[in-house]
Amino acid sequence: MSSAIRQIPLDTATHHHAHDYHQIVIGLRGQAEFEIEGLGGSISALSGCIVPANHMHYYAGTGDNHQLILDLPGQAPALTGFHHELAKLFEAPRFFTLDEPLKRYLDFLLLELSASPNHASAQNDRLAATLLGCLHARLAEADASTYQRLDLPRLDRFIAHHLSSRLSVGDLAREACLSEAHFRHCFRAQTGLSPWQYVRRKRLEATRRLLVESPLPLSEIADLTGYATQSALSHAFRAAFGHAPSQYRKLHQLGTLSVTDT
Known part of the structure; x- marks a missing residue:
């Protein structure tokens, strides 16, 4: 399958879904809000987010907005063969801002799209691969900054205290008094996980504990563990543990389930 590139406004009402292809969303005008399985952030002009395949995400535009969206199937030429390393971009959700050279490339990409409204899928893949390659190089470089050890117990307390809220990587970086790029690098080096993966694990651990230790309905557990809806929590829980929360x-109450960490 080939990549698809489109330009659309986002509805100002909040919507949510998950899909079996990766996605890059870049703001062209106005603003939009995204929450990708508990990782929240804003997109304005010339900033964007990475949405990995099969990740439940909530989104809403603000006022007059316009977004560039790249839909990238896992087997697209832009992510396979010579470009297979670019698939690493989609290991976890992420927000980013375009630097000056990438802004210039974005201008070129938009001109190409407007010059050929019915552009061939092969050209879509070439345009997408160049954008992804440049973005991958910049994010990898930002992650390669000097490592320093983080105070994980302090971060755990911060996460636990704010578990019911929308947490961003920027929130955690500020708690650690580091830039977001430096924090990402240090966190992965120390834990082997991205900050998003770590927070997601904490949310799911809290969910599992509440299911066993409390009679709370699933809607309340979703509120307490930072999921926007009960369906979002159910989707994440089933993906992690292979069972719906109610099951x-x-x-567990019947004593027939062996619990293991993931």
């Missing part, structure tokens, strides 16, 4: 609770 997990029932099986």
Whole structure:
């Protein structure tokens, strides 16, 4: 399958879904809000986000907005063969800002699209691969900054205190008194996980504990663990543990489920 590139405004009402292809969203005008399985952030002109495949995400535009969206199937030429390293971009959700050279390339890409409204899929893949390659190089360089050890117990307390809120990597970086790029690098080096993966694990651990130790309905557990809706929590829980939350609770109460960390 080939890449698809489109330009659309986002509805100002909040919507959510997950899809089996990766996605890059870049703001062209106005602003939009995204939450990708608990990682929240804003997109304005010339900033964007990475949405990995099969990740539930909530989104809404603000006022007059316009977004460039790249839909990237896992087997697209822009992510396979010579470009296979670019698939690493989609290991976890992420927000980013375009630097000056990437802004210039974005101008070129938009001119190419407007010059050929019915552009061939092969050209889409070439345009997408160049954008992804440049973005991958910049994010990898930002992650390669000097490592310093983080105070994980302090971060754990911060996460636990704010678990019911929308947490961004920027929030965690500020708590650690580091730039976001430096924090990402240090966090992965120390834990082997991205900050998003770590917070997601904490949310799911709290969910599992509440299912076993409390009679709270799933809607309240979703509120307490930072999921926007009960369906978002169910989607994440099933993906992590192979059971719906209600099934997990029932099986555990019957003593027939062996619990192991993931």
